[in-house]
Amino acid sequence: IIKAILLYAYYFKLLNKFRYYNIFYISLLCFIVINLLFYQQILPPPLIEINNK
Structure with a gap:
């Protein structure tokens, strides 16, 4: 029984x-x-607008 408890504690850890x-x-x-989204907003135009055009 003690071994089972120790194994259970080990698996829990x-x-x-x-x-x-x-x-x-x-x-x-x-x-x-989030960083990629901010970089897309700052540097190039958003990809969605390019796809819509």
Whole structure:
């Protein structure tokens, strides 16, 4: 029984680590996407207008 509890705690720690990594990667992706949108607005004309023309 004790071994099962230790394994459960170990897997729970691993899941927490993966969850934190996922939050980090998602926030990083959002940061990159927002930066790309701002750069598109500042430097070239937006892609949607080019496609509509």
